[in-house]
Amino acid sequence: MAQLFFPKEIRDLEHRIAATPETVKKLIAAGYQVSVEAGAGEGAFISDDNYTQAGATVGDDLKSLYEAADIVVKIQAPQHHPGLDVHEAELLREGSTLVASIVPQNALDAVRIMMDRKVSAFSMNLIPRITIAQKMDTLSSQASLAGYKAVLLAANQLGKYFPLLMTAAGTITPSKVVILGAGVAGLQAIATAHRLGAKVEAFDIRAVVKEQVESLGAKFIDIPVEDAEDAGGYAKEQSEAAQERQRKELTKRLANADVAITTALIPGRPAPLLITEEMVAQMPAGSVIVDMAVEQGGNCALSEPGKTVVKEGVTIIGELNIPSLVPIHASQLYARNVLNFFTHLTHEKEFQIDTEEAITDGSLLTHEGECRHELTRSLLEEN
Structure with a gap:
């Protein structure tokens, strides 16, 4: 049973979170264990108690939460964590998975770290514009x-x-x-x-x-x-x-x-x-x-x-970050997009990375130590 972790966003003025109690319940029903960093939902007016009542585990030992996570789900791309003086990408367990709205050209440092750590990183921003993916389209929501x-x-x-x-x-x-x-x-x-x-x-x-x-x-x-x-x-x-x-x-x-x-x-x-x-x-x-x-x-x-x-x-x-000015509905919509993404890629209660599948192929930014996104590869070579 895969462990999902939703950390608190650390970017300035980011009030959204990638999970709501509604989606936590559905993710648990789909076969996942869910943990949430303490205080992660405060910006969207979601309390820790709301998450525990939905079945999630709430904790404040961030390094341990990252280490235990098979899949980390967030909104912003990983960046330097001032409280721990470490890059969030370095907290990801080697070989684990990240799902976030990564704009690759703005996060080349994170991409390099994730390649080194063989992290399978999905960018919600890269999900292809095809009919079946509309319900996962965070850009539109x-x-x-x-x-x-x-x-x-x-x-x-x-x-x-x-x-x-x-x-x-x-x-x-x-x-x-x-x-x-x-x-x-x-x-x-x-x-x-x-x-x-x-x-x-x-x-x-x-x-x-x-x-x-x-x-x-x-x-x-x-x-x-x-x-x-x-x-x-x-x-x-x-x-x-x-x-x-x-x-x-x-x-x-x-x-x-x-x-x-x-x-x-x-x-x-x-x-x-x-x-x-x-x-x-x-x-x-x-x-x-x-x-x-x-x-x-x-x-x-x-x-x-x-x-x-x-x-x-x-x-x-x-x-x-205009969507963050509407954090309640922005979190609800983003979380539902994430839930739909997991529903699509979950088979027999397991999250599967099938690089031949269209949505996986389009949104998978790094995998097994390589960058799969052509434009990002060229930017990494130039920089």
């Missing part, structure tokens, strides 16, 4: 929450109403919101801004999302682009000429916008630059930008990771 919260962050900073307001003192026109990127986060941002009464426009280089954008009440900004979608359904990097055409049109739209929310990411690469310093300078004083791609370099040239700054009279929000 967390992006939806982030898109919702990003609009509220913008509304909180904006010195205007979002909706149309007609009063005896006169009429207040609705705020204008521009959403750049219409993936899961962008679509949820569109829906939220529309519900709040804003006038919403949205742009995505994938013209196929136009119908979805318009169905949510927004106007699609139609700019001719190159072939813009890869086989996995993600946006592809565009040529400089194409990007220049986009910037020219978006400059016009942003010059009249009260809020801009950027969500554009390209897997394995820095976030594309969508809003230049010159474009920011042309936005109205008091307007707001929420750069949801700031952790991958940012879609706005002036955003600063983890900071809210005012530049050229525009407030630019660079919140690093």
Whole structure:
């Protein structure tokens, strides 16, 4: 019977946890033993007693908990643990398994350690975009929450109403919101801004999302682009000429916008630059930008990771971990994604690593001392 361990996240401002009492019960029913680090659920308002009542063992001897674990499940990639003065990846027992939302290019040190320790590391971020894997898609579940919260962050900073307001003192026109990127986060941002009464426009280089954008009440900004979608359904990097055409049109739209929310990411690469310093300078004083791609370099040239700054009279929000601002539901959704992942890979009450199986093959980052992810291998060689 495999031992699962859920440690407390140590990254600053990370309040989520990868297990809830609901999923703990189901994992135990599936044949696993479950342990949780004391205090791990506090950020999501889950007490240690909640976990023990669900059947988990709660402990505070972190090194012993790691040593006893066959599989460690967390949200953030392993990093240096300040309390123990050791890297979390070094706490993993040699030959054990890790399941986490690892962005490989941002965690090369952890990848190297896990290769040395022959850890089988699964990245929830690398789960392939196929129908059977939708219920395990942590990127989508967390992006939806982030898109919702990003609009509220913008509304909180904006010195205007979002909706149309007609009063005896006169009429207040609705705020204008521009959403750049219409993936899961962008679509949820569109829906939220529309519900709040804003006038919403949205742009995505994938013209196929136009119908979805318009169905949510927004106007699609139609700019001719190159072939813009890869086989996995993600946006592809565009040529400089194409990007220049986009910037020219978006400059016009942003010059009249009260809020801009950027969500554009390209897997394995820095976030594309969508809003230049010159474009920011042309936005109205008091307007707001929420750069949801700031952790991958940012879609706005002036955003600063983890900071809210005012530049050229525009407030630019660079919140690093927006889903963690909604920790209760973010933990519930992530934990259910994890449960579905384990359900798929558990056979006869055993977690099986079958490298020929599609989801395993796509999400298995390191295994038996090797890095299986092509882009990460090339980055390891370069660095």
